[in-house]
Amino acid sequence: MLIVPAMCQLPSQDILALLEFKMGIKHDPTGFVFDSWNEESIDLNGCPSSWNGILCINGSISDVVLDNLSLSANIDLGVFSNLTKLVKLSMSNNSISGKFPRNLGDFKRLEFLDISDNLFFSFLPPEFGVVKSLKDLSLAGNNFSGYIPDSISGFTSLRSLDFSRNSFSGIIPSSLTKLTNLVYLNLSANGFTKKIPRGFRYMANLEVLDFHGNMLEGRLDAELLLLTTATHVDFSGNSITSTRHGQKLLSEISDTIKYLNLSHNRLTGSLVNGGKAQMFGSLVVLDLSHNQFSGELPGFNFIYDLQVLILSNNQFSGFIPNNLLKGDSLVLTVLDLSCNNLTGSISMITSTSLQILNLSSNGLSGELPLLTGSCTVLDLSKNKFEGNLTRLVKWGNIQFLDLSQNRITGSIPEPMPQFLHISYLNLSHNSLNSSIPRVITQFPRLTVLDLGFNQLDGLFPTALMSLLTLQELHLQNNKLVGNLLFPSSYSNESKIRVLDLSHNLFSGNFPGGFGFLTRLQVLSLAGNSFSGSLPFSKGEITSLVSLDISGNHFVGQLSKNLPDTLQSFNASYNDLSGVVPKNLRKFPRSSFFPGNSGLEFSNPLPEQNSGGPSSKKKPIKTIVKVLVIVSCVFALVILVFLAIFIHYMHISNQPLTQEVTSKEVHHHQTIIHNPSSGSGMAISGGDIVTKRIGSSSSEMISTEKTGCALTSFSPSKNSRFSYSPDSRDSNLSRLDLRSPDRLGGELYFLDDTILFLAEELSRAPAEVLGRSSHGTSYKTTLDNGLLLTVKWLREGIAKQQKDFAKEVKKFANIRHPNVVGLHLNARVADYCLHRLMTQAGTIEQIFDAGVRGYRAPELATSKRPLPSFKADVYAFGVILLELLTGKCAGDVVSDEDGRRVGLTDWVRLRIAKGHWLDCFDVVLIPEMGTERGMHEVET
Numbered sequence: 001m002l003i004v005p006a007m008c009q010l011p012s013q014d015i016l017a018l019l020e021f022k023m024g025i026k027h028d029p030t031g032f033v034f035d036s037w038n039e040e041s042i043d044l045n046g047c048p049s050s051w052n053g054i055l056c057i058n059g060s061i062s063d064v065v066l067d068n069l070s071l072s073a074n075i076d077l078g079v080f081s082n083l084t085k086l087v088k089l090s091m092s093n094n095s096i097s098g099k100f101p102r103n104l105g106d107f108k109r110l111e112f113l114d115i116s117d118n119l120f121f122s123f124l125p126p127e128f129g130v131v132k133s134l135k136d137l138s139l140a141g142n143n144f145s146g147y148i149p150d151s152i153s154g155f156t157s158l159r160s161l162d163f164s165r166n167s168f169s170g171i172i173p174s175s176l177t178k179l180t181n182l183v184y185l186n187l188s189a190n191g192f193t194k195k196i197p198r199g200f201r202y203m204a205n206l207e208v209l210d211f212h213g214n215m216l217e218g219r220l221d222a223e224l225l226l227l228t229t230a231t232h233v234d235f236s237g238n239s240i241t242s243t244r245h246g247q248k249l250l251s252e253i254s255d256t257i258k259y260l261n262l263s264h265n266r267l268t269g270s271l272v273n274g275g276k277a278q279m280f281g282s283l284v285v286l287d288l289s290h291n292q293f294s295g296e297l298p299g300f301n302f303i304y305d306l307q308v309l310i311l312s313n314n315q316f317s318g319f320i321p322n323n324l325l326k327g328d329s330l331v332l333t334v335l336d337l338s339c340n341n342l343t344g345s346i347s348m349i350t351s352t353s354l355q356i357l358n359l360s361s362n363g364l365s366g367e368l369p370l371l372t373g374s375c376t377v378l379d380l381s382k383n384k385f386e387g388n389l390t391r392l393v394k395w396g397n398i399q400f401l402d403l404s405q406n407r408i409t410g411s412i413p414e415p416m417p418q419f420l421h422i423s424y425l426n427l428s429h430n431s432l433n434s435s436i437p438r439v440i441t442q443f444p445r446l447t448v449l450d451l452g453f454n455q456l457d458g459l460f461p462t463a464l465m466s467l468l469t470l471q472e473l474h475l476q477n478n479k480l481v482g483n484l485l486f487p488s489s490y491s492n493e494s495k496i497r498v499l500d501l502s503h504n505l506f507s508g509n510f511p512g513g514f515g516f517l518t519r520l521q522v523l524s525l526a527g528n529s530f531s532g533s534l535p536f537s538k539g540e541i542t543s544l545v546s547l548d549i550s551g552n553h554f555v556g557q558l559s560k561n562l563p564d565t566l567q568s569f570n571a572s573y574n575d576l577s578g579v580v581p582k583n584l585r586k587f588p589r590s591s592f593f594p595g596n597s598g599l600e601f602s603n604p605l606p607e608q609n610s611g612g613p614s615s616k617k618k619p620i621k622t623i624v625k626v627l628v629i630v631s632c633v634f635a636l637v638i639l640v641f642l643a644i645f646i647h648y649m650h651i652s653n654q655p656l657t658q659e660v661t662s663k664e665v666h667h668h669q670t671i672i673h674n675p676s677s678g679s680g681m682a683i684s685g686g687d688i689v690t691k692r693i694g695s696s697s698s699e700m701i702s703t704e705k706t707g708c709a710l711t712s713f714s715p716s717k718n719s720r721f722s723y724s725p726d727s728r729d730s731n732l733s734r735l736d737l738r739s740p741d742r743l744g745g746e747l748y749f750l751d752d753t754i755l756f757l758a759e760e761l762s763r764a765p766a767e768v769l770g771r772s773s774h775g776t777s778y779k780t781t782l783d784n785g786l787l788l789t790v791k792w793l794r795e796g797i798a799k800q801q802k803d804f805a806k807e808v809k810k811f812a813n814i815r816h817p818n819v820v821g822l823h824l825n826a827r828v829a830d831y832c833l834h835r836l837m838t839q840a841g842t843i844e845q846i847f848d849a850g851v852r853g854y855r856a857p858e859l860a861t862s863k864r865p866l867p868s869f870k871a872d873v874y875a876f877g878v879i880l881l882e883l884l885t886g887k888c889a890g891d892v893v894s895d896e897d898g899r900r901v902g903l904t905d906w907v908r909l910r911i912a913k914g915h916w917l918d919c920f921d922v923v924l925i926p927e928m929g930t931e932r933g934m935h936e937v938e939t
Helices: 003-008 011-024 077-082 150-154 174-178 198-202 222-227 390-394 439-441 462-466 621-654 757-762 798-813 841-848 871-883 901-914 933-939
Strands: 026-027 054-057 060-065 072-073 088-090 095-099 111-112 119-122 136-138 143-146 158-161 167-171 184-186 192-195 208-210 232-236 258-260 285-287 292-296 309-311 315-318 334-336 357-358 364-366 378-379 382-385 400-403 424-425 448-450 458-459 472-474 479-483 498-500 503-507 522-524 528-530 547-548 553-557 568-570 575-579 598-600 669-673 679-682 708-714 733-737 745-749 764-772 775-781 785-794
Touching: 011 026, 011 077, 060 222, 136 285, 150 174, 198 222, 439 462, 871 901
Parallel strands: 060 088, 072 095, 088 111, 095 119, 111 136, 119 143, 136 158, 143 167, 158 184, 167 192, 184 208, 208 232, 232 258, 258 285, 285 309, 292 315, 309 334, 334 357, 357 378, 364 382, 378 400, 400 424, 424 448, 448 472, 458 479, 472 498, 479 503, 498 522, 503 528, 522 547, 528 553, 547 568, 553 575, 575 598, 708 745
Antiparallel strands: 026 072, 054 060, 669 679, 708 785, 733 745, 764 775, 775 785
């Protein structure tokens, strides 16, 4: 009887939360969750301890661990808040997406939260730091963005914080420095900007401080390097500059720092002051590469802890300190001084600890070092070393050797038993001669061999093709001769990916039997004397990407067995014939010609360039096409010049404006169509004679005693045209007036779409707007409601009519970049719109020149402010702030400290403190979409 109630008991709140999480899983490739999370396997105490990844303590779920399971899911992390005694939640390295929970405060006992390397996104909520018990938090490797809230200081027990590899931005909040228990802090690979807060120097428990891969700037905090207790400091990949001009970097450094990486910044100056030992503290790893340091290197005397020193890609000069290459005091294992301006010679390397030495891209000279110590990786390329390779016989157990781009001569020595472990050998771009020694074919671990751009001669060492580890073989630009032979038998497939034999003296048929080169991707045989047909068989070299056989004597047809994976192909300068295979027709004509006179194409090539034999099949047709094109171009040029000539002749031959007598007024009438209304307007010919600006100045200026200019500032309501014509159209209608009434002289219209009779203007009411040296301006309204500004030229100043006409034309051509047509687009008048928005606009205009709250800072501080495009953009931005905040630009707002600030300053203070939600009008918040959308509007 006791079993029935137990079986009928509803699942606990913990079980329901886990089942809800399970429902969000889309794919569980290992079956870790789907195979075990079943209601039938729940313990009698109600805790599913038999479920994979679940740990129960005292009948309650304490741990949920689902790491490295390749789970694909879209979940709400907030469901785990129902696990009231949850201590650890870890699901790193999966493909789980979702937002960060807003109810993090409901995780009362959570101490460990790791959701790194997933697909989570969203902003962090403002109430982020509310879990006092949390000790370890990792959000690394997700898509979180936005700012880090100041509330993060609420994690008072936090010891490890990892926000690396996300899209966080903004400044690093100083509230992080209040986490006094923090041991590990990693904010690398984000988009943080501005300076590093100073408080990190006082965090007594901090051991790891990693800010690399951001956009931090400002000067390097020397006191941080001196006072910090951290052992690992990484500020690389930012834009940090040196402290002060002339000050030595690392003049003093904390003894606790073991790893210091300041590479890929903008640090300048010299390295240290005098090279004293204490200036390096207890450093084990020091990376200052990719900066702008200069001067000589310090002595590095009595440095007992430094193991890795990377100073590459700077501007150091002078000699290499002997202590760096000797084993007296240093325990260096890695030394990289490449890409500097170092000079001098290297007699020998006697360090017993140095394993990796990179001195490439400097100005080192002299002979090669006599000894190399215990170096396994040695890069001396791109220097000025001279002499021969006989010193290699005494070198140690080298695994990686690059001596390319030097001035080494002589032959490659035959006995080199110390190179039995070598995997990379590059002797290219020197002046080596003689033949390739047989000993090279006996290096069992050789993967890359580059002997190109030398003067090597002799036969091709066939045994090289039998090396089981060889992946790249570069022998180009030498003097190798003879027939090329491949191994007659092979037991294993070759690993060769690159085979470059170009520009040698090989001859004869190219050998077949590519079956063992299954991984070959690049094959270059250009510039030799190979002959015969191409021996490619079906199913061979199926992974080939690049093939260059140009400059040989191959004959026959192109092989149809070449793979479709080819991305680069060149067969020019051969004697090939036949039809080009379909899969090779994607390459341009330069891949086949010049040469190969017998090649044919069933379809045209992608590039129709001259030079190929296909262009010779129908020479007559080609010549006709060329003649037609040239004739058309020549005729078009003639027509253009003729049109220009006729146009100027028409302008120069226009007759002067003839006076129209009063008798002719009654005999002529012209109908002019107004495009804005679609109807005609009757204008007496005796009153108006329309001409264009193309007339000469004598035609444009009448000798009458009075002139007037008309400018439309407000078109009719039904007009579809702007009051301001296109800036590229300088055509103005000019109307010669011969009215028997008041009007005489010329009418200048700044808008071709507005025409009216002189009588309409003479009887329209007028209001004086202002007076100038040329005359008086009036505001007048025609019978049809058209509002105009009319400027009358004064009587008695007829000599200034020409200047007056120029002034009117200048008015017509004024164009402002922020003024647009009335095609449903808004206009910003002067600095802002606030004059037009309120009835008090006129009062505000008098009070503060019409720009209070909208004026850019540079205009407010200038004695003679001038309008600019940037100032208009600033004013428009203030208008947007008014729309978003619901406040007026002229309002004075009080901040939290009681200071009275303007609207823009108030918004900046809110954002700097992380309270950007307070900036939005309460009316807009319910209408906003996601938090991401709100933040995009805010930024």
